[in-house]
Amino acid sequence: MVKLDLKTPNFTNENIEKIAELFPNCVTEKNNESGELERSIDFDALRQELSGSIVEGSQERYSLNWPGKREALVTANTPISKTLRPCRDESVDFANTKNIFIEGDNLDALKLLQETYLDKIKMIYIDPPYNTGKDFIYNDNFTADKAEFDEASGQRDEGGRRLVANLDSNGRYHSDWLSMMYPRLKLARNLLCDNGVIFISIDENENINTRKICHEVFGEENFIGNIIWKNVTDNNPTNVATEHEYIVVYAKSRAKLEPVWKSNFSDVKDILINIGSELIATHKDQGSLQKAYSQWFRNNKSQLGALDRYKYIDAGGVYTGSQSVHNPGKEGYRYDVIHPDTRSPCKEPLMGYRFPESTMTKLLEEGKILFGNSHDKIIELKVYAKDYLEKLSSVEILDGRMGAYDVRQLFSEIKTAFTNPKPVALIEKYLSFVLSKDDIAFDFFSGSGTTAHAVMQLNLKDGGTRQCISVQLPELTDEISEAFKAGYKNIAEISKERLRRAGTKIKEDNANKDGIENLDTGFRVFKIASSNMLDVHISPDETQPDMFDTHIGNIKKDRSSEDLLFQVLLDWGVDLSLPIIREKIAGKEVFFVDDNALVACFDEGINEEFVTQLATSKPLRVVFRDDGFGSGKNGDSVKINVEQVFKLKSPATDIKVI
Ligand SMILES: C[S@@+](CC[C@H](N)C(=O)[O-])C[C@H]1O[C@@H](n2cnc3c(N)ncnc32)[C@H](O)[C@@H]1O
Known part of the structure; x- marks a missing residue:
């Protein structure tokens, strides 16, 4: 085996x-x-x-170089023997959810997910530390001794690696940030599917380096755009008031990307549709309907942004008449369109109409042509707000404080649960351009969990089943922070609680919405931990007295069968969000992953009789503990018999042991 x-x-x-x-x-x-x-x-x-x-x-x-680049590449390529331990208690709807929350360093997470999510992720959104001279970054190669650690302001994980404050006085200020980002981006690229994209939030501090490092990792030809997000007002400007940050976008392969991105989602469009149907319900004649809408439009114009052209209304809803009927560039169709009031032909566009007469007749019948006050004005085509498709502009105007507001709505007991979260609407908007209804989003600097929240919100709108994978380091909260005082000792705790509360609120607020029961607001929590397997190369002075007790074999004592199951799923590249059923068969605990995609039993005493029962479900893969068959010669012969049983009863089954 x-x-x-x-x-x-x-x-x-x-x-x-x-x-x-x-x-x-x-x-x-x-x-x-x-x-x-x-x-x-x-x-x-x-x-x-x-x-x-x-x-x-x-x-x-021509190349991008910095001291430590080679080590950063080695860091990306070095294998690790860690695992993901499932945490049912901290999860929501563990059995059914497709969302995943991983607690730990994202470099480890990216490595662990390589087999399972290779070429599977449609969109990555990350909001890494901006390197502002104050924030913490993960120092991948640093193994501090105790004294050094005590002196340092940072924090350390079980491997002795630590988070360090990357101060701008540090001689390796930009290099350290690049060394942190480079391996992560390289590994992240592997996970994107062919038409996948990555969105990276960043500000002036590292915008240039982000572009350069992405040119190297993704290729210059795969640059999609550099979005400028105007998010703040600089009340203390020096020379140039800095009132924006960036969202840098790259594709895995621009050639394989959908040629056009347009989104059906726009909050402003929703406002127009809502006011439209309200007024249509209360104003029966066209004159008073348009008058009431014009009044509303004047009062609300400033909030309409790109949709401020939608200044008319009729029984079909709010519309703009700004779509031209001209034939651009070359000679178009020529015919008369009669003005309904003056009964004279309307002024013809210089190069004629862009539609043939038959199309124009149909548009007239449908009431989609907008006439001026007299025939001297060229007609226009009505475009209803409900059909509006938003384009992804390189300029976004949205108050950055919206993010804090979103979090505060969920954590009413604390003023600031998390500093500078991104607005849900911002992330939801970008997700809506890229993700089809069943795609996977991935955020490995998840912070307070905005991306996972935005995925729920988007699925709520269109009944989608998009999944989200989030990764967040259990970075300690500052002892003087409100979050710490409220009991959130690290950021991963804040993130999980935000998702629990966001899910509950979405379900409560939309209790009457059709299909709400199918909305996935759960998540499976995993924690990155050392391998479940005992290190077989332990030196004699490292052995503990109980280590060779009875049957322990090569598996650590504190690990559960579910821990082993998920390590096997990772190793075999099986989706971590598949449904899992636990059953007792002949007194043994058996896991059925996605029915018969993988069947696992980590109990002892595996024998032919038990395996004959298992083989009836014709599993695609089956896995046992190496020492589950007993030890010595007897164990070996049971193993051979078990293989024979499968060969006979379910020859397609792939059998492995751990
Ligand atoms: C700018 S915040 C992200 C905020 C997030 N977009 C939101 O809206 O809440 C960056 C986060 O990345 C986390 N982080 C930094 N280094 C990390 C690492 N190596 N692995 C996982 N998370 C990390 C930090 O703890 C921080 O919470």
């Missing part, structure tokens, strides 16, 4: 494989540090293959 590896992929080896596919002659073998032979690249041969276009040594070239 094949033993599961339970480690994240080794990207260096994978890169060697890719080169081997293209240039098998450039792959050789050499002794590694432990004296074992391993595959490696013969650079002389590769140089020969690429002799026309290779750049050597210190020759000048």
